[in-house]
Amino acid sequence: MAKDMASEIGANGIGRLFFGADRKLLFFWRAVIFYAAATWIIAPLLEGPSDALAAALHIPPGLTAGIIAISEIGTLIAALICTAAFAFYERRRIDSYGMPLDRMLRPPLFEGALAGVVSAGLVALGMIGLGGMQVKGLASDSGSIGGFALGWLFANICIGVAEEMFYRGYFLQALWRSLGFWPGAILAALVFAADHYFYKPGENIWDVITLVSLSLMMSYSVLRTGSLWFAVGFHVAFDYMQLFVIGTPNGSRFPVGRLLDVRFDGPWWLTGGALGTEASFLMYPAIALLWLFVWWRYRGRSDEARPG
Numbered sequence: 227m228a229k230d231m232a233s234e235i236g237a238n239g240i241g242r243l244f245f246g247a248d249r250k251l252l253f254f255w256r257a258v259i260f261y262a263a264a265t266w267i268i269a270p271l272l273e274g275p276s277d278a279l280a281a282a283l284h285i286p287p288g289l290t291a292g293i294i295a296i297s298e299i300g301t302l303i304a305a306l307i308c309t310a311a312f313a314f315y316e317r318r319r320i321d322s323y324g325m326p327l328d329r330m331l332r333p334p335l336f337e338g339a340l341a342g343v344v345s346a347g348l349v350a351l352g353m354i355g356l357g358g359m360q361v362k363g364l365a366s367d368s369g370s371i372g373g374f375a376l377g378w379l380f381a382n383i384c385i386g387v388a389e390e391m392f393y394r395g396y397f398l399q400a401l402w403r404s405l406g407f408w409p410g411a412i413l414a415a416l417v418f419a420a421d422h423y424f425y426k427p428g429e430n431i432w433d434v435i436t437l438v439s440l441s442l443m444m445s446y447s448v449l450r451t452g453s454l455w456f457a458v459g460f461h462v463a464f465d466y467m468q469l470f471v472i473g474t475p476n477g478s479r480f481p482v483g484r485l486l487d488v489r490f491d492g493p494w495w496l497t498g499g500a501l502g503t504e505a506s507f508l509m510y511p512a513i514a515l516l517w518l519f520v521w522w523r524y525r526g527r528s529d530e531a532r533p534g
Contacts, residue, residue, distance in 0.1 A: 256312055257400035261417065263311075264304040264392065272300040289469075289479040291377035295384045302388035309396045323396045324454040334451045334524075338459025341519060345512045346467035352508045358492025365473055365487040374483035378470035386462035390454050393418045394445055402533045407449055415441035427477035433498070433505035439513045443520065450524035460516075474502030 246252055251259075276296050285292035306320070313320045321327050353359035366374055393414055401410030419437040423429045444457035468474045473484025478500040490497040498505035 250315075252404060253400045254404035256315075257397055257404065260308045260312060260397050260400065264308045265421075268304040268307055269300060272303060276300050286482075288482055289476055290482045291374070291381040294469075295377075295381040298381070298384035298388040301392055302384065305388060305392040305395065309391065312396055312400075323399045324448055325391060325395060325458075326453060329453050330455055332455065334447070334453065334456035335459040337523065338447070338456035338461075339463040340459075341456075341516060342460040342463030342465075343467055345516055346464050346472065346503065349503050349506055349508045349512050350467075350472050353490075353492065353496060353503065353506060356492065356496055358490060358496035358506075360489045360491065362487045362489060365484045370483070371485065375470065375485070377483065378466060378481070382462045382466040382469065385465050386458045386460075389418075390444070390458045390461055393441070394448060394454055394457060398445060398448065399533050407445075407533075411442055411445035411449075414445060427479075428500040429477075430499075430501065430505065432495075432507070433501045436504055436509045436513070439510070440516075443513060443516050446517065447520050447524070450520055456520070468503055472503060474498070474504070475500055476502055476504075 244252060244255055276299075280293060280296055283292065285296070287293065309323060310320050313322070350359065354361070364371070397417075398410060398414045401413055404410065405413065415438045418441045419434045422437055423434055444454075444460065447456040447460075448454055469476065469481045469484070471485050473481055473486050473488055475490070475498075490502075495507045497503075503509070
């Protein structure tokens with residue numbers, strides 16, 4: 227009898243660790259399963275088809291719009307599959323985790339895009355003014371610029387939609403419900419930065435600080451606007467400015483088909499070194515301005531302080 231009671235108490239204790247009063251898996255473990263399944267099960271299964279598609283389309287290796295687009299489409303598929311599974315489990319719409327389709331083409335998307343263009347542009351202008359970056363002309367001939375511009379636009383749309391859905395869609399929403407907004411946002415930011423640190427060549431602590439700060443800012447935009455569309459617009463435009471317009475190095479590689487032929491001669495703290503403008507110290511005041519803009523522009527919004 228005593229043994230049975232002890233077993234029951236132990237079982238109930240373990241149960242409470244994983245399941246709530248509604249007998250459903252706790253949101254923290256849903257977030258863990260979402261990330262683990264997307265990263266270590268679905269993503270590896272997509273590597274073979276992605277490589278085959280790149281070969282079939284004769285896309286050369288390197289930092290190209292085609293390679294980036296294929297990689298990010300894989301990220302998007304993984305995020306969609308896992309989000310759909312939990313949407314079915316929770317009996318919700320798949321677009322209800324921060325990316326409602328009926329709110330896509332609204333001001334936050336375009337304001338986020340404008341913020342991305344301005345922040346990357348200001349960093350580039352600061353580097354030029356301080357002598358760390360020189361523009362020598364166009365990197366591509368005029369006949370191919372249009373094609374490269376469209377290719378990089380598509381690639382960066384893939385980046386913005388895929389990474390926001392992956393890190394700040396269901397994953398953030400589940401952490402928010404489990405831990406509260408700021409602890410959840412901090413954990414999501416650390417995971418976002420860790421994935422870049424361990425899988426992107428040449429990463430350093432300064433770029434990690436940038437990534438954590440940007441991730442927190444984009445999560446904060448979710449808190450203020452009630453959706454991810456500001457973050458998506460910012461992510462697309464910021465990376466487009468870096469990879470196509472400025473043509474900054476990324477992990478020691480220069481983008482193929484960039485607009486400007488630039489030379490970086492300044493100290494690493496100014497130019498970002500092998501990581502480019504994203505790791506420049508000029509990013510820190512730019513990020514501070516972004517925080518102020520999001521706070522000012524969306525202050526008093528009725529959608530704040532609740533998960534979507």
